[in-house]
Amino acid sequence: MEVRSAPSLLPILRSRQQGEVLTYLMCDPDRETSMSELAHRVGVPLSSVHREVERAEAAGIITSRRSGNTRFVRADTDSPYYDSLSDLLVKAFGPPHVLAEALEGVEGIEAAYVYGSWAARLHGVAGRRPVNDIDVLVLGEPDRAELYEALGGVEGRLGRPVNVVIRDAGWLRDGSGSFHATVTERPVVAIEIKKQLGRDPVPQSS
Template identity: 30%
Template sequence: MEHVSDEPISQLIRSARRHRQLSQYTLARELATVAGKPTVTRDLVARWERGHQIPRHGSRQWLSVVLHIPQDRLDAAAAASRRRARLGHAVVTNNAPVKPGPTRRAQGTPALLPVFRSRVQAGILAATLLNPHRSFSLSELAEHAGGSLASVDKESRMLEVAGILTNRVDGTIRLMRAADGNPMIAPLTELIKATYGVPQIVGEEFGRIPGVARIVLGGTWAERFAGIPGAPAESLEILLALAPGQPEDHDPIDVAARRTQTRLKCHVHVAARPLEARLDYLQIPRQRRGQPVVEVAPVRPRQRPATGMPWPDGRTVLAKMIDSGQLDLVSGPAANSRPFMELAGRHLDAAEQLLGTSPPSAFLLLSHAAQLIASGLLAHQGLRTAVGASDHLAGDAVTAQFGHQFSQVELLRQRSAELKNPTSRDSRVTDDEVKTYLTTVRSLLSVAHNVTSTLGTFIQR
C-alpha cells in the first residue's frame, strides 16, 4: 500500500530551514539566486510557512535544491496541505495569524488574550520575555511574531518606551531584549507564558523526547490562538506523532506532561501515535471535527541530560522555590549547561592571569565564575532563576542540593559586592586571597562536571 504523507508543506519548509539555520530572509535570497527570480521574497516564504499559500511545482523544485529535501517529499507535503484544506482543518503554525473567517477576529484583536494590542505585540513579548537572557534582531522578532518588519519595529519601539524592552546596536542591527529591573516584567511574563508562550514551552518539553517527529495542539486553546473568540482554555490537548519504528514510551511523555503542567499551570492531555498513519485530528484528546489545530516545532535540546541518577536531598527546597515563583522550569537551549561551564572556565583562566597585577579584578571574575557554575547546574536540570529573584537564590539552590562546599558561591557573591565599592575599607583584596579562591572555584567546577554526567531533569513529585 502506498504511504500517504500527512506532513504539511508549511511545517516541512520551516523545519528544514531551521535545520539549515537559515532565516526567512536568507532562504528567500538563496531561492531568488538559484532560481533567477527576484520575486522570491521573505514575505512569500512567510506565507508558505504560515500555510497561507502552497508553493507551486516550480518553487518546490528550487526548495528541494536549497533545503536539501527530495522533490517527492515536498510534493507529498503539498498534497497533504491540500487535503487538510478540503477537510476544513485550519492549521496554524508558530504565532502566525490565521486568515479571519466568519467566526474569527481580525489580526488586530487577539482572541487568546484581548488585552494585547495585536498578535504581533503578543508574539514579540512571547519571544523576549520567555528568553530574558537573549537579544533578538527585528527580523528574528518578525519571524516569531508572524508580522512585517515595519509592524515589529513599531511595536518594539512602543514596548521600549514603556520600559518593557531595551535595545542595543550591533553594527547596523538593532537588538531587542527584555528590560531588567522593571516590576511589570514578572507578572507580564506569567500572562505570556499561559497564552502566546504555550507553543514554545510545549515544543521544548515534548521536543526532548526521542522519536517525537511532530507535535499538534488542539482543543479550545487552538481556537483562541487561531483568533476564534470564546472562553479561555482550561486545558491543553496535545497529539504526538512518533517517528517510524519508535516505540511508545510513557515515562518521558508523562515527565514532559508534568513539567508542562507546572510551567503553564493548566491540565495537559496527551495522546501519541505512529507517524506512518494518516493524522486524524479526531484522535487529539477532546478534539472536535473542524476545530483548528496548531503545529508546534519540537525544540531539541543541544545537550540532553542523563536521567539515571535521582535528585539529591535538596529536591524539597527546589520544589518550594518553584512553587514560590523564584525558580522557573526551562527546556530547549536554555537547559544547556555547557555554555555556563565553558565561560566559568575562561573566567578562571583570566583570573589566574590577573594575579599580581589586579587582584580585585581577578576576584570579581572568580565570583562570576562561581555564579555561572551554579546557574549551569540549575540549567542542566531544566531550571533557571526567575526574573526579579534574589541574587543569592542560585547559590542557595545548589548548596541545598550538592552540599556545603557550594556555600562558597554565596560567600564569593557577598565578598564581590564589597569590592564593587572602591572607597570601602573592605574593597582591598590580596593575591593570597585570590589564589585561595581560585583553587576553591576550580574545585567547584570539577564537581559540577562530575555531577552533570549523571544528573537528570528536575521533576516535582
C-alpha cells in the first residue's frame, strides 16, 4: 500500500515509503539489493521504489549498477550526506532493522515485535510528544541476560532506551488482560529475525 502523507515519525520527509526505502539501504552500508527485493522488503510497490531510487541517486545519496536486466542499489557511503542522513533515518525508521540484527544471536526467541508509540507513529497515528523510547515484545524463552545485553547494545544507535517485555510463544493468540489489549489493539511491527522461520499470528494494522 502506498503511503503518501508525511510520516509522523519524521514529517520533514515526503512520505513514509520514502523513509522506509532510504532507511533499508542506509541501515547497512554494505547491503546491496535488487529493486524487486527492495520493494519486497519494505512493502512498497516497485513503481514507487523506482521513483524514490531515481530521486535519491540524483541527490547523490545512493548508487546503482546493472547486471543484465537487474538493477542493484546501495547507499553511497562517499556522499557528504551519508553519515548524518543515515543516523537520522535509523533513529526515525530503523528500529525493526537494528533490533533484528541485534537479536539474531539470541537463542529461544520465537518472534519479536515493536509495539507502543513508535509502532503507532509508523502507522500514522498522531501523538502529542516525540517518541522517547522503543517498546519491544519478545515471545519465547530467551536467555534474559543475553537478551538484555543485545538490546542494550543498540540503544545508542537508536537514540532511545529500549524496553523489553518477554511472554510465552502463544501469548498473542492466547493471552488476556489489560496489557494484552494494549498491545493487540494498536499497531505492531514485526522484527524479522533472519534465523527465525515461524511467526506467531498477530493482528496487523496498516
